[in-house]
Amino acid sequence: MILGRLNHIGVATPSIDDSIAVYRDVMGATAIGEPFDLPAQGVRVCFVDTPNTQIELIEPLGDASPIRAFLEKNPAGGQHHLCYEVPDIQAALAWFRSKGAKVLGEPRTGAHGTPIFFVHPKDMGGVLTEIMESPREQH
Numbered sequence: 001m002i003l004g005r006l007n008h009i010g011v012a013t014p015s016i017d018d019s020i021a022v023y024r025d026v027m028g029a030t031a032i033g034e035p036f037d038l039p040a041q042g043v044r045v046c047f048v049d050t051p052n053t054q055i056e057l058i059e060p061l062g063d064a065s066p067i068r069a070f071l072e073k074n075p076a077g078g079q080h081h082l083c084y085e086v087p088d089i090q091a092a093l094a095w096f097r098s099k100g101a102k103v104l105g106e107p108r109t110g111a112h113g114t115p116i117f118f119v120h121p122k123d124m125g126g127v128l129t130e131i132m133e134s135p136r137e138q139h
């Protein structure tokens with residue numbers, strides 16, 4: 001497998017609106033996207049662009065949101081996952097499985113419109129890891 005660039009850092013928050021204010025007013029971020037809902041992923045999302053990567057703010061959406069338990073343990077929010085690009089999602093899936101790492105569910109379409117999957121933090125040194133197919137590989 002060829003590991004590509006860090007695409008984004010996922011940051012869970014109880015309030016995207018409050019987090020936008022922090023990134024804008026305290027961090028000086030100038031490129032902040034419009035929040036949008038991703039019901040299939042159980043999250044509301046907002047991207048903050050930095051010169052070399054993105055911060056992905058995620059707020060729970062719906063009762064079955066996968067970030068609810070995280071926010072119960074971390075009520076103020078916090079760093080939730082790292083996302084790396086790969087050229088071929090199926091090859092990456094086979095690679096992680098061959099290494100015995102627990103892939104969480106099947107690949108699905110992520111916030112960038114390309115396939116993603118997650119690898120359990122227990123197999124990744126405590127870091128929930130998202131793997132996404134690079135937008136540049138889409139035809």
Ligand SMILES: CC[C@@H](C(=O)O)C(=O)SCCNC(=O)CCNC(=O)[C@H](O)C(C)(C)COP(=O)(O)OP(=O)(O)OC[C@H]1O[C@@H](n2cnc3c(N)ncnc32)[C@H](O)[C@@H]1OP(=O)(O)O
Nearest residue numbers: 010041045066069070080104110111112118121126127128
């Ligand atoms: C915006 C869309 C998309 C994109 O395109 O970018 C996204 O990023 S969506 C992001 C949200 N979606 C997901 O996170 C999906 C994958 N996650 C899961 O399946 C679950 O969250 C989980 C990782 C399996 C955790 O399950 P959960 O029920 O929430 O927690 P547990 O209490 O059972 O946790 C077990 C164990 O793992 C530790 N943990 C949980 N979350 C994290 C984390 N983010 N980083 C590091 N460690 C984490 C948790 O503390 C437990 O540890 P122990 O207590 O020691 O057992």
Ligand SMILES: [Co+2]
Nearest residue numbers: 010056083130
């Ligand atoms: Co993500």
